[in-house]
Amino acid sequence: MAALVVLLLVAIVASLTLGRYAVGLNDLMTLVASWFGVGPGRAAVAEPVWRVVELVRVPRMLIGGFVGAGLALSGAVLQGVFRNPLVDPHVIGVSSGAAFGGVLAILLGLGAVALWSMAFACGLSALFLVVVMSRRAGRSSILMLVLSGVVISALFSALVSLATYFADPNDTLPAIVFWLMGSFASATPGRAFYMLPIISLFAVPLLLMRFRINILSLGDEEAQALGLKVEPTRWLALACVTGITAASVANSGIIGWVGLVVPHFARVLVGPDHRRLLPAAALLGASFMLLVDTMARSLIAAEIPLGVLTAIVGAPVFMVILRRTLSEGWQ
Numbered sequence: 365m366a367a368l369v370v371l372l373l374v375a376i377v378a379s380l381t382l383g384r385y386a387v388g389l390n391d392l393m394t395l396v397a398s399w400f401g402v403g404p405g406r407a408a409v410a411e412p413v414w415r416v417v418e419l420v421r422v423p424r425m426l427i428g429g430f431v432g433a434g435l436a437l438s439g440a441v442l443q444g445v446f447r448n449p450l451v452d453p454h455v456i457g458v459s460s461g462a463a464f465g466g467v468l469a470i471l472l473g474l475g476a477v478a479l480w481s482m483a484f485a486c487g488l489s490a491l492f493l494v495v496v497m498s499r500r501a502g503r504s505s506i507l508m509l510v511l512s513g514v515v516i517s518a519l520f521s522a523l524v525s526l527a528t529y530f531a532d533p534n535d536t537l538p539a540i541v542f543w544l545m546g547s548f549a550s551a552t553p554g555r556a557f558y559m560l561p562i563i564s565l566f567a568v569p570l571l572l573m574r575f576r577i578n579i580l581s582l583g584d585e586e587a588q589a590l591g592l593k594v595e596p597t598r599w600l601a602l603a604c605v606t607g608i609t610a611a612s613v614a615n616s617g618i619i620g621w622v623g624l625v626v627p628h629f630a631r632v633l634v635g636p637d638h639r640r641l642l643p644a645a646a647l648l649g650a651s652f653m654l655l656v657d658t659m660a661r662s663l664i665a666a667e668i669p670l671g672v673l674t675a676i677v678g679a680p681v682f683m684v685i686l687r688r689t690l691s692e693g694w695q
Contacts, residue, residue, distance in 0.1 A: 436649020439623025461490025487610025621678025
């Protein structure tokens, strides 16, 4: 855990100093000291430097770190709840639902607040539809949850394609495509101010539930025998995951593979106990997202969409995980 904290600090420093406009480490330390009222203050740093750091990179770093931590935490929770190492936040259809809400807002020419609100509302609507479809005789099995999530995800993906088809190819369509591929380019201090409490609101209950998720991962019958209320616990976890995923998609588009790959690395480092796994996944997810975002805006003159880079990293890892899973007898 200490090593993961150090890795996160390194990722934060890299996020604030590296890029097309390089910022010296001494200037960064002077700026950080000025935020706490120590040192010569902001006047000792050139105006372009502190403007880039405070107005562009700090909000981007905060949003990127929280989105990465939230997605990785959500993936670790879902893999425990579903008892399947190949599950990620997209399996319950929330990402596709939130994507449709955002695309619809862009298509209608609405502002950033409407985009975020519609994406969040459609993400929650996707979870509601999954709940309705999966319930049978007052209960929901894990198989029905997964199948319902696949169906709802396909439905909203089709709606996204339909909305994209009607978009203006000279104006709206490029904005929709770029947003769907994922980016933190729109990060602002105001957006960070609203984004961080929302993700924290859903992430804190998951961290407090980590012992219950340990019990839930044993199976429904075992969890009931130990006195755990399976259905309320499962749906509370899914609701929190939905909130995190919808908020992340609404802010930065669809960023895949984080919730699938990062929890496996965390599990290798700290083991399967969710009391250590969930905090480790959150720290590692934040570091991973910050490093990927730094690469996305530093490798070439134009910014590379985050979804492209996470897929390049995640797809080979997924193949390795899948082969190992099949070799251990999973069906």
